[in-house]
Amino acid sequence: MTxxxxxxxxxxxxxxxxxxxxxxxxVIVLAVLAIVFIFENTDQVEIRVLVPLVTMPLYLALxxxxxxxxxxxxxxxRRRRER
Numbered sequence: 001m002t003x004x005x006x007x008x009x010x011x012x013x014x015x016x017x018x019x020x021x022x023x024x025x026x027v028i029v030l031a032v033l034a035i036v037f038i039f040e041n042t043d044q045v046e047i048r049v050l051v052p053l054v055t056m057p058l059y060l061a062l063x064x065x066x067x068x069x070x071x072x073x074x075x076x077x078r079r080r081r082e083r
Contacts, residue, residue: 031070035066037062038059038063038066039059041058043057044056044058047061
């Protein structure tokens with residue numbers, strides 16, 4: 001193996017190590033657990049959205065809240081990084 005290939009390989013590995021921080025791993029694990037929880041709950045439920053009463057599968061309501069939470073979290077952390 002040449003020195004260039006060894007350096008390129010270690011650069012790729014260190015890039016992956018920099019990207020996979022313990023916090024990111026924890027977020028990925030929690031997101032996977034949330035998605036499993038969402039799709040295990042498939043019963044029909046009644047949800048009151050301000051005034052109207054809506055009947056829908058629980059997994060859709062949970063999935064919607066997950067997406068809204070992810071968007072809010074992404075927006076919060078993006079603004080925090082820009083400062």
